[in-house]
Amino acid sequence: MQTVIPIFAExxxxxxxxxxxxxDQSKKRPRVxxxxxxxxxxxxxxxxxxxxxxxxxxxxxxxxxxHCCEEPYxxxxxxxxxxxxxxxxxxxxxxxxxxxxxxxxxxxxxxxLTGGEALLDKNLEDIIVALDPMKHLIILDTNxxxxxxxxxxxxxxxxxxxxxxxxxxxxxxxxxxxxxxxGSYKRxxxxxxxxxxxxxxxxxxxxxxxxxxxxxxxxxxxxxxKVEGIPLYVTLAKPVGNARGHxxxxxxxxxxxxxxxxxxxxxxxxxxxxxYGQPGKCITVKGINTVNHEGEIVPCPYMDxxxxxxxxxxxxxxxxxxxxxxWLGPYRDECIIGENFDFIxxxxxxxxxxxxxxxxxxxxxxxxxxxxxxxxAESEKENLSFPTIENSIxxxxx
Amino acid sequence: xxxxNVNHSLFDEQGCRIPFEGMRKFNExxxxxxxINQPKINFEEILSNSQKYANVDSNxxxxxxxxxxxxxxxxxxxxxxxxxxxxxxxxxxxxxxxxSEKDLGAELEKVALPQVASSFKAAYPHxxxxxxxxxxxxxxxxxxxxxxSRYEGFIKTHKDKTIVGWYFPQALQxxxxxxxxxxxxxxxxxxxxxxSGGLDTAAALVGSPGLLVNENDYPPVLCLSxxxxxxxxxxxxxxxxxxxxxxxxxxxxxxPKITQVSEQWSGGLTLFAPID
Numbered sequence: 081m082q083t084v085i086p087i088f089a090e091x092x093x094x095x096x097x098x099x100x101x102x103x104d105q106s107k108k109r110p111r112v113x114x115x116x117x118x119x120x121x122x123x124x125x126x127x128x129x130x131x132x133x134x135x136x137x138x139x140x141x142x143x144x145x146x147h148c149c150e151e152p153y154x155x156x157x158x159x160x161x162x163x164x165x166x167x168x169x170x171x172x173x174x175x176x177x178x179x180x181x182x183x184x185x186x187x188x189x190x191x192x193l194t195g196g197e198a199l200l201d202k203n204l205e206d207i208i209v210a211l212d213p214m215k216h217l218i219i220l221d222t223n224x225x226x227x228x229x230x231x232x233x234x235x236x237x238x239x240x241x242x243x244x245x246x247x248x249x250x251x252x253x254x255x256x257x258x259x260x261x262x263g264s265y266k267r268x269x270x271x272x273x274x275x276x277x278x279x280x281x282x283x284x285x286x287x288x289x290x291x292x293x294x295x296x297x298x299x300x301x302x303x304x305x306k307v308e309g310i311p312l313y314v315t316l317a318k319p320v321g322n323a324r325g326h327x328x329x330x331x332x333x334x335x336x337x338x339x340x341x342x343x344x345x346x347x348x349x350x351x352x353x354x355x356y357g358q359p360g361k362c363i364t365v366k367g368i369n370t371v372n373h374e375g376e377i378v379p380c381p382y383m384d385x386x387x388x389x390x391x392x393x394x395x396x397x398x399x400x401x402x403x404x405x406x407w408l409g410p411y412r413d414e415c416i417i418g419e420n421f422d423f424i425x426x427x428x429x430x431x432x433x434x435x436x437x438x439x440x441x442x443x444x445x446x447x448x449x450x451x452x453x454x455x456x457a458e459s460e461k462e463n464l465s466f467p468t469i470e471n472s473i474x475x476x477x478x
Numbered sequence: 479x480x481x482x483n484v485n486h487s488l489f490d491e492q493g494c495r496i497p498f499e500g501m502r503k504f505n506e507x508x509x510x511x512x513x514i515n516q517p518k519i520n521f522e523e524i525l526s527n528s529q530k531y532a533n534v535d536s537n538x539x540x541x542x543x544x545x546x547x548x549x550x551x552x553x554x555x556x557x558x559x560x561x562x563x564x565x566x567x568x569x570x571x572x573x574x575x576x577x578s579e580k581d582l583g584a585e586l587e588k589v590a591l592p593q594v595a596s597s598f599k600a601a602y603p604h605x606x607x608x609x610x611x612x613x614x615x616x617x618x619x620x621x622x623x624x625x626x627s628r629y630e631g632f633i634k635t636h637k638d639k640t641i642v643g644w645y646f647p648q649a650l651q652x653x654x655x656x657x658x659x660x661x662x663x664x665x666x667x668x669x670x671x672x673x674s675g676g677l678d679t680a681a682a683l684v685g686s687p688g689l690l691v692n693e694n695d696y697p698p699v700l701c702l703s704x705x706x707x708x709x710x711x712x713x714x715x716x717x718x719x720x721x722x723x724x725x726x727x728x729x730x731x732x733x734p735k736i737t738q739v740s741e742q743w744s745g746g747l748t749l750f751a752p753i754d
Binding site: 124126337359404409422 | 604606610694711720722726734735739740
């Protein structure tokens with residue numbers, strides 16, 4: 081008795097939807113299509129093309145969510161702690177244009193705009209134009225509060241590609257309570273409708289804490305997304321930001337395994353789901369990097385440690401440095417900031433030490449990753465010729 | 479430097495190869511983050527799975543399977559250089575003699591992988607077992623035996639004999655692929671001790687389909703480093719995805735100039751003997 085096990089190549093491993101989207105880009109955005117093709121050609125050689133997630137406008141937000149990892153970056157939080165807002169210079173429109181140029185040169189084709197709530201930024205239109213929606217897929221992250229049909233048309237008209245809307249429970253009261261914003265569930269539903277109306281790509285994102293994946297609410301949520309044809313992006317609650325110290329929220333392998341099981345049943349995914357022919361793995365540096373408002377690049381949406389500032393050194397050098405870091409570059413299955421307590425301890429200790437001297441996050445490279453001894457001398461060695469040592473014992477037959 | 483100068487086991491108390499200078503290993507001393515739980519050895523069950531899903535000769539008995547494995551174990555433990563091997567995880571396996579496929583890649587693709595999938599799906603019908611190759615659609619005609627691996631010995635025996643033995647999945651955990659092969663140069667030449675490849679690892683998974691199923695800990699990625707793909711950027715492996723089982727041909731390149739040294743990648747060693 082044998083089970084057929086066809087071998088998929090990366091092209092065949094693309095879902096129908098991924099394949100169709102790629103075809104669409106060849107007509108709508110030829111440069112994006114070219115970069116995607118180049119990435120597929122070169123990924124075996126170790127070439128990466130991560131998403132750059134831009135946290136704009138000092139992470140200003142109109143919500144006060146219970147689990148928010150952004151609160152320490154917000155002016156309202158800094159004002160409470162220090163009486164003043166973040167004094168660091170924000171990236172200007174010209175800086176974003178330069179980042180776009182460097183990203184394009186590197187082969188990057190995706191930007192996510194986020195905050196806080198990106199739609200609160202009065203300069204959002206200028207930023208989108210500076211990023212160049214013909215050269216990059218522009219994805220807008222929103223809580224949906226102001227994303228009505230008019231806003232959706234505006235975003236689509238600018239060349240926006242996709243909207244990612246946060247919905248943290250399929251139960252209206254639970255979502256509103258979690259988000260501490262009555263009426264927010266209804267606004268999300270309105271934003272979903274508006275996005276569909278104007279033909280934007282759409283996905284919902286939801287944050288899970290330990291055990292939520294086993295709840296009926298989560299199953300119902302998955303079912304809703306399946307019926308509506310909306311992909312559900314699942315993020316794991318991390319013990320950072322407002323959640324620092326809430327280790328009880330941290331998902332276990334059991335939670336994550338169940339999510340992976342549900343991926344075969346529903347259109348749900350995490351940042352570690354196999355996609356574009358790549359195996360599921362931690363995506364630090366190679367999959368997604370956050371660019372803070374002053375240019376610090378953080379190798380994951382949920383970390384507070386920088387790998388370099390793009391206002392001070394080239395993007396390519398920062399990414400290269402990140403890939404050579406022991407924690408960040410090499411292959412590993414688990415989400416290190418969501419599951420690996422050794423890394424969480426290192427991360428949170430570095431953050432705590434830094435916060436004694438400065439309230440401003442992220443922790444600069446020199447005080448975080450660089451001091452951990454995490455960049456291994458070995459990883460900087462190019463492929464070694466091996467070894468000169470030779471066995472000289474003759475056969476010791478068993 | 480010669481291993482003749484070494485007066486202790488080449489393996490540590492966890493059964494992991496102690497690195498020689500120059501080898502690329504993630505941690506000098508492993509943190510053991512990626513784990514395989516040592517299963518309780520059940521020769522009867524392993525043989526039954528292997529006969530059911532891999533067409534192992536039905537005349538072979540559990541007693542002869544166990545006897546041959548136990549003898550192999552005794553003899554390896556007599557060699558002080560190798561004696562700690564059994565302090566790590568060890569899995570008995572039985573591998574059928576060669577199918578009609580003469581090509582290594584074709585045999586893996588058309589025979590061994592489907593056998594692994596059959597066994598896994600029978601044990602875990604709600605989970606998936608699939609295979610993906612980056613940059614290629616097929617293994618046929620694209621695999622050869624990796625230099626230094628000593629795997630030729632396994633292939634030669636496999637041609638006309640059923641093979642039994644032990645698979646040590648974590649003996650070379652945290653080494654890069656090149657180091658897994660290179661360290662073989664420093665092992666004493668012991669007939670039947672080879673770097674693990676596709677057929678032996680597949681046989682171990684057919685016999686013990688739950689090897690990588692672990693609810694509490696992440697298991698290592700099982701590298702098939704005795705096999706070399708024509709595209710040298712590729713490494714072949716079995717890995718879990720959640721509780722699912724997957725076969726991958728994935729890039730071993732960290733950057734365009736540097737190969738990976740992953741804490742999770744694990745080369746294996748295989749100790750084998752023919753059985754009649």
